[in-house]
Amino acid sequence: MRTRIIYTLSFLMVLINLSCDSYLDLKPENGTIREEFWQTKEDVQSAIIGIYSSMLNTPPSESDRTLAEYIFMYGELRGDMVSPGGFMTDEQSEILTSNILPANSLTTWSQFYRIINFCNTVIDLAPGVLDNDPTFTQTQLNNYLSEALAIRAYLYFTLARSFKDVPLKLDATLSDQDNFQLPTTPQSDIFAQVVLDLTTAEVFAVEDYESNASNKGRITKNAINAILTDVYLWQEDYDSALASANKVINSGDFALIEASPQWFTTVFARGNSTESIFELQYTTQNLNPFYSIFLQRPQYLAAPTVLESVFGIDFEDPFNKDIRGERASLVPGTNEIYKYTGLNEDQRKSLQESDTHWFIYRYADVLLMKAEALNELGRGSEALDIIADLREKRAAIQLTEEQLGVDDTAGIRLYILAERSRELAFEGKRWFDILRNARKENYAYLDILLTVALRSAPANQQQSIIAKLRDSNSHYLPINENELFTNKQLVQNPFYK
Secondary structure, eight states, X not given: OHHHHHHHHHHHHHHHHOOOSSTTOOOOSSSOHHHHSSOSHHHHHHHHHHHHHHHHOOOTTSOOOOHHHHHHHHHHTTSSSEEEOTTOOHHHHHHHTTOOOTTOGGGOOHHHHHHHHHXXXXXXXXXXXXXXXXXXXHHHHHHHHHHHHHHHHHHHHHHHHHHSSEEOOOSOOOSTTSOOOOOEEOHHHHXXXXXXXXXXXXXXXXXXXXXXXXXXXXXXXXXXXXXXXXXXXXXXXXXXHHHHHHHHHXXXXXXXXXXXXXXXXXXXXIOOOTTEEEEEOOOSSSOOSHHIIIIISOXXXXXXXXXXXXXXXXXXXXXXXXXXXXTTTEETTTTEEOTTTBSSSSOBOOGGGOOOOEEEEEHHHHHHHHHHHHHHTTOHHHHHHHXXXXXXXXXXXXXXXXXXXXTOHHHHHHHHHHHHHHHTTTSSOHHHHHHHHHTHHHXXXXXXXXXXXXXXXXXXXXXXXXXXXXXXXXGSOOOOHHHHHHOTTOOOOGGGO
């Protein structure tokens, strides 16, 4: 069995290490996949482990970034909460200032499609193992397929929020005969496929792996419903978003932790708390990339206004503070992003202890998404109750509290957006939250996005940035020029032509 697992992991590493001219050019070096792998349930299990590993790491042969780094850049740089660190690259700065060109290497989507191909490989080849291994059950197969479908769905969801229209490939790249020339699929169709994958995955998903680390670090029914809630909000299907959020909430598996000096350490430094739904599981044997990019050679800092404008400062009582702000999200004075390097309110982790997870979905995120759905359905009173309860748990200060009528849908919408900036600071959510709200009802609320841009743009670039952002195509990244060269079926986002 151990030999079989090694063979399967070796196969995955072959895929990881291939030097590719295209994100779709992920094929083995020979035709031995079916003959040498995919014979036992252990092979399938190892392939699933390989998918999670690929979400944590970069291919050893490439100087690429991890998935978490891409999600951070795509979700934060165009928001209003990040400013340049001393080691920010020119390409990162270009995204920060909405001066993005197709030549910018950060617009590559190869890391996403590499992992998608691993998922497709499991989806295509794992069912055949039923014929080869009599100990492999249909239930076990369904559980594994659920994980692969859900991860693929999350990656396509992230791509569609970042690039809008992207190629949709639902089968594995296994040989030279595969078609690598694929056009983009409209964003709405990507979202529809994501929902189909997730609702299929939900039926077969595991509810409890009987291990806390697995329950938080692998796909579960709760993780699937958290993603579904998010997708439904983007589709403006608020009834479905509410139903999915309620499945997570009513599971009884999660709870907010009361404000205390231990809150930060429990939720972030240690991870896998009762507030966790799905986290990428970095360990002291497999360190995260955050220590370098936020501390040693900081590429990113919190914007100078974040502490006061987002979390609020009580100048009369310095001990009255939102537990999510000072020495949780950032360090006052230096504006160091602290969420991924801190051990507690007073100490950072050492480099050798840099195991803080990447938080894909937390319970508070789902609660605020439920509030958003309720508000859009005209149930503002219930939405405000959720916000009030969360703020109490976080010891939010009165300065950031808003007094709104239950029928003030627009006001509550902005209040939820502000609360999400406090709760989910630097977790790769901010730009997506801004864009999702701005594009509601065919961009009826574009002013939300323009206001944020004015608040964060350099004074000498404000007018040019605002002019760009009035074109909705500018809200998405360009297709990288290397992809256009390799795949002749691709057509550039009109804004970047």
